[in-house]
Amino acid sequence: MNRRIKLYIFIIGVILITFGPARCWAEYDVIDITKPFLRKIPLAVPLFKNVSETAEEKQLSETAADFLSDTLEFTGYFKILDRGSFLFDPERSGVTMSTINFQNWTVVGAELLVTGFYEAEGDRISVELRLFDTFKARRVIGKKYTGSKTNQRSIILRFCGDVINYLTGNRGVFGSKIAFVSNGSGNKEIYTCAFDGYDPRRLTNNNAITLFPAWSTDGKWMAFTSYKAGNPDLYIRNLGQGQETKFSKQGINITPAWAPGKFELAATLSFSGDQEIYLLTGAGKIIKRLTNSRGIDVTPSWSPDGKQFAFVSNRSGSAQVYIKDLASGKVRRLTYEGRKNTQPSWSPRGDKIAYTSEVSGGHDIYVIGIDGQDPVQLTYESRDNEAASWSPDGSLIAFSSSRDGPSRIYVMTAYGTDQRRLLVLAGEQTNPKWSTNHLNN
Amino acid sequence: MKDTKHAYARRYHGKDPNSHSMVFPFGVSFLFHLVIIAALIFTPEFGSGSKFRAGVVNVSLVSLPSPGPDSGGPAAAVVKPKPVEKKSPQKPAVKIPEPKPEPKPEPKPKPKPVAVVKKPPEAVSLAPKKKKIKKSLKKKTLDREKIINSAIERIEKKVEKTRTDSVAAAIDRLKRQVGEDESQVGKGSGETSGKAGAGRAGPVGGFGTGRARIQESILIYQAEIQYQIQKNWAFSQQLAGENTQLEAVLAIKILRSGEIEDIWFDKKSGNAYLDDSAYKALVKSNPLPPLPKDYMRPDYKIGLRFGPKGLKNE
Amino acid sequence: MQKKLWLMIALLLVIPGLLFMVGCQKKAVTQAKAPAPASAPAPAPAPGQAPAKAPTPVTPSGPSGMIMAEDIFYDFDRSLLTPAAQDNLMRKAAWLRANPKATVTIEGHADERGTNEYNLALGDRRADSAKAFLVDLGIAASSLTTISYGEERPVCTQQNEECWAKNRRAHFVVN
Numbered sequence: 001m002n003r004r005i006k007l008y009i010f011i012i013g014v015i016l017i018t019f020g021p022a023r024c025w026a027e028y029d030v031i032d033i034t035k036p037f038l039r040k041i042p043l044a045v046p047l048f049k050n051v052s053e054t055a056e057e058k059q060l061s062e063t064a065a066d067f068l069s070d071t072l073e074f075t076g077y078f079k080i081l082d083r084g085s086f087l088f089d090p091e092r093s094g095v096t097m098s099t100i101n102f103q104n105w106t107v108v109g110a111e112l113l114v115t116g117f118y119e120a121e122g123d124r125i126s127v128e129l130r131l132f133d134t135f136k137a138r139r140v141i142g143k144k145y146t147g148s149k150t151n152q153r154s155i156i157l158r159f160c161g162d163v164i165n166y167l168t169g170n171r172g173v174f175g176s177k178i179a180f181v182s183n184g185s186g187n188k189e190i191y192t193c194a195f196d197g198y199d200p201r202r203l204t205n206n207n208a209i210t211l212f213p214a215w216s217t218d219g220k221w222m223a224f225t226s227y228k229a230g231n232p233d234l235y236i237r238n239l240g241q242g243q244e245t246k247f248s249k250q251g252i253n254i255t256p257a258w259a260p261g262k263f264e265l266a267a268t269l270s271f272s273g274d275q276e277i278y279l280l281t282g283a284g285k286i287i288k289r290l291t292n293s294r295g296i297d298v299t300p301s302w303s304p305d306g307k308q309f310a311f312v313s314n315r316s317g318s319a320q321v322y323i324k325d326l327a328s329g330k331v332r333r334l335t336y337e338g339r340k341n342t343q344p345s346w347s348p349r350g351d352k353i354a355y356t357s358e359v360s361g362g363h364d365i366y367v368i369g370i371d372g373q374d375p376v377q378l379t380y381e382s383r384d385n386e387a388a389s390w391s392p393d394g395s396l397i398a399f400s401s402s403r404d405g406p407s408r409i410y411v412m413t414a415y416g417t418d419q420r421r422l423l424v425l426a427g428e429q430t431n432p433k434w435s436t437n438h439l440n441n
Numbered sequence: 442m443k444d445t446k447h448a449y450a451r452r453y454h455g456k457d458p459n460s461h462s463m464v465f466p467f468g469v470s471f472l473f474h475l476v477i478i479a480a481l482i483f484t485p486e487f488g489s490g491s492k493f494r495a496g497v498v499n500v501s502l503v504s505l506p507s508p509g510p511d512s513g514g515p516a517a518a519v520v521k522p523k524p525v526e527k528k529s530p531q532k533p534a535v536k537i538p539e540p541k542p543e544p545k546p547e548p549k550p551k552p553k554p555v556a557v558v559k560k561p562p563e564a565v566s567l568a569p570k571k572k573k574i575k576k577s578l579k580k581k582t583l584d585r586e587k588i589i590n591s592a593i594e595r596i597e598k599k600v601e602k603t604r605t606d607s608v609a610a611a612i613d614r615l616k617r618q619v620g621e622d623e624s625q626v627g628k629g630s631g632e633t634s635g636k637a638g639a640g641r642a643g644p645v646g647g648f649g650t651g652r653a654r655i656q657e658s659i660l661i662y663q664a665e666i667q668y669q670i671q672k673n674w675a676f677s678q679q680l681a682g683e684n685t686q687l688e689a690v691l692a693i694k695i696l697r698s699g700e701i702e703d704i705w706f707d708k709k710s711g712n713a714y715l716d717d718s719a720y721k722a723l724v725k726s727n728p729l730p731p732l733p734k735d736y737m738r739p740d741y742k743i744g745l746r747f748g749p750k751g752l753k754n755e
Numbered sequence: 756m757q758k759k760l761w762l763m764i765a766l767l768l769v770i771p772g773l774l775f776m777v778g779c780q781k782k783a784v785t786q787a788k789a790p791a792p793a794s795a796p797a798p799a800p801a802p803g804q805a806p807a808k809a810p811t812p813v814t815p816s817g818p819s820g821m822i823m824a825e826d827i828f829y830d831f832d833r834s835l836l837t838p839a840a841q842d843n844l845m846r847k848a849a850w851l852r853a854n855p856k857a858t859v860t861i862e863g864h865a866d867e868r869g870t871n872e873y874n875l876a877l878g879d880r881r882a883d884s885a886k887a888f889l890v891d892l893g894i895a896a897s898s899l900t901t902i903s904y905g906e907e908r909p910v911c912t913q914q915n916e917e918c919w920a921k922n923r924r925a926h927f928v929v930n
Binding site: 006028030033034077 | 482676679725
């Protein structure tokens with residue numbers, strides 16, 4: 001009797017104890033912190049410490065430090081702190097772990113710190129660059145780079161790649177290029193420049209309308225459309241050797257897009273009497289037809305795994321973005337908002353598609369999830385903002401904008417912040433296409 | 442270098458293996474309870490069943506201090522879980538006597554809202570007496586049990602009620618004070634019972650109404666520090682990846698001077714970058730404003746839930 | 756209203772006229788004159804051609820003359836032939852029949868609104884629809900080629916409807 005009662009008591013006691021305090025695990029209030037005041041990492045890049053005090057070395061060193069700041073700022077991840085606010089001058093004291101007082105940096109708000117130790121001798125330069133986490137008082141990168149003076153840019157870019165790799169696991173955009181169309185020479189031709197607009201160069205000399213540059217994944221080939229033979233024909237050029245394969249059929253041969261990692265490309269051809277998307281080899285042979293509907297099907301953009309592509313079709317009455325899955329052959333419509341949606345560009349991260357939407361007064365760039373949810377408007381300027389092209393790591397978008405009058409190439413973050421002009425050339429620049437980050441680095 | 446590189450990448454993009462979950466500690470404490478209760482019930486010879494006696498003894502003592510949202514709030518809230526988790530013999534017992542010793546011997550050298558360490562000695566000091574009583578009452582265990590259980594329930598209800606009363610009073614006071622301090626409290630006018638200014642989620646823990654006992658000055662203080670910490674928080678959604686549901690819960694212990702004595706994680710988000718940025722925001726916020734004058738304790742603990750919620754809300 | 760009436764008359768006259776095209780040039784001239792005022796509003800944005808057209812009667816057997824130099828125009832974002840366009844094409848067909856050795860390049864154009872590639876496709880469709888219509892009227896397909904220029908070769912660059920309407924055209928080049 002007693003025993004059974006004890007058992008009951010035991011059970012009741014257990015239940016009470018279990019459910020009584022079950023709700024509680026913290027004994028203090030919790031308040032919400034939801035809005036970071038700064039949406040970037042505060043980074044300090046003080047001037048480098050120089051081995052000698054020659055004016056020339058100082059000049060080169062300062063250029064290097066400035067270029068490093070500018071390049072990291074270009075990524076949109078960092079807020080570069082003003083050197084005037086620094087309490088600590090590595091030029092005079094130390095740049096290494098043991099000689100830095102991290103409090104000096106945390107106090108001015110820096111969470112990351114880059115220091116440099118610079119030497120220029122003859123034609124050679126060597127620079128030790130270090131990245132510190134000031135709050136953890138830890139050095140996270142430390143490398144010595146050497147090269148000739150003319151290599152200074154690529155040395156700094158290599159370090160920037162190391163920094164971004166530390167933060168994100170990939171090397172960022174510093175080895176990539178942007179191709180675009182410019183008509184400064186009197187005709188639209190294709191040009192290329194570095195990711196930050198440095199060193200723009202003319203690629204084609206067709207003296208005829210040339211459009212739609214497309215980089216192959218390995219960066220060795222460029223496809224484009226040109227009227228140099230009197231018709232909008234497709235050309236596939238080997239960038240190293242310069243020879244071209246021509247693909248010319250009656251009608252239009254436009255908007256080439258290389259399949260990721262393959263020597264194949266999709267393009268819109270209308271020789272059949274209708275504008276459809278086809279798959280071709282890099283040597284210009286048709287493999288198969290990819291779309292099958294009356295009406296316009298144009299501007300293919302591959303998913304990073306090459307299993308699907310987005311494209312524009314007016315099969316439902318107005319130009320909208322669709323996605324086709326190669327294996328199943330299924331086509332689904334992606335955009336339902338906006339009366340005309342064109343120029344899809346699939347993010348290299350695979351999850352989003354940027355596109356151009358017609359709005360009153362012009363065009364704006366939107367981004368939508370591949371599930372079709374939540375289209376977000378990224379540009380709000382009047383006039384035209386079009387032809388979005390993602391950076392290889394999916395963090396930035398290049399596009400063309402006529403917000404200042406003539407059309408120019410702009411760059412912004414994937415969230416639409418930090419919109420800035422990339423470069424200015426004679427005439428108008430349009431149709432940017434960002435390459436992969438394969439080039440050196 | 443390569444290893445570090447990948448290791449850090451993994452840290453940023455992988456789930457934190459140490460991410461906090463209450464299941465494990467709860468499970469452990471539950472088992473511990475079972476063992477102890479079993480011991481208590483089935484081996485009364487060892488005379489550690491003092492919980493019953495304590496319950497009986499303290500029923501009459503549980504007249505919680507009248508609506509003064511004194512600092513007893515969080516502490517009282519603590520009463521239930523903490524002592525239960527940590528103290529061995531007197532678990533349910535300890536939770537009852539808590540409210541009593543609290544208001545009186547208040548300014549002790551190291552009183553914390555979670556002042557578990559302090560409390561048991563008091564309980565223990567009562568225990569010996571109770572032990573004696575218990576022994577004599579051993580034969581009446583059955584009745585004792587029932588009385589204890591119903592006493593527990595009654596006490597809970599009473600505490601609830603008292604707190605409800607104090608909520609109403611606190612609300613009135615807050616309304617007045619918050620109305621004056623518009624700028625500090627943000628949109629806080631009329632928002633009380635746990636909400637001070639913009640975005641405060643209210644306490645997690647204790648009774649639902651526990652927060653009502655917090656002084657309005659504390660609520661205002663919370664709004665101040667929320668503002669200061671947000672100002673010091675640098676976070677790039679891009680670097681954290683696309684997940685806008687990330688949440689890290691940290692907690693700090695603030696001394697009277699406003700100095701932050703300790704920072705720790707209650708719940709990591711699984712994203713090392715967010716956790717780091719939250720930690721740095723707290724380090725940068727040191728020192729916070731001094732604690733309010735009418736807050737009697739020597740330090741104040743508070744939790745902070747960092748949840749960026751993406752840029753769309755901007 | 757009047758336009759419609761004129762069009763109906765024109766059609767009534769033209770169709771039998773086509774049937775007797777070979778021997779009845781005079782009749783063709785008369786018929787060509789009749790619809791002229793009706794189709795005037797459509798090609799109005801091409802002032803260069805209008806005055807030249809009205810006073811001078813079109814001579815089907817003449818040099819690749821006025822009729823072939825006239826552009827036809829399209830509605831926004833459309834490649835359908837408007838009645839005025841069809842009308843014009845019928846007159847072109849008459850000339851082509853009279854000049855069977857002539858070959859023609861039909862250029863499709865679009866206004867600058869919309870994106871390049873889409874406009875290239877649109878120009879393509881416009882040129883194709885004009886060609887198809889002529890082929891239906893009996894012109895040999897082999898004598899007609901099409902090319903699209905999209906928005907790449909505008910005749911004007913103002914940002915207004917008047918200019919845009921001028922650019923939405925098919926242009927005919929006799930080789």
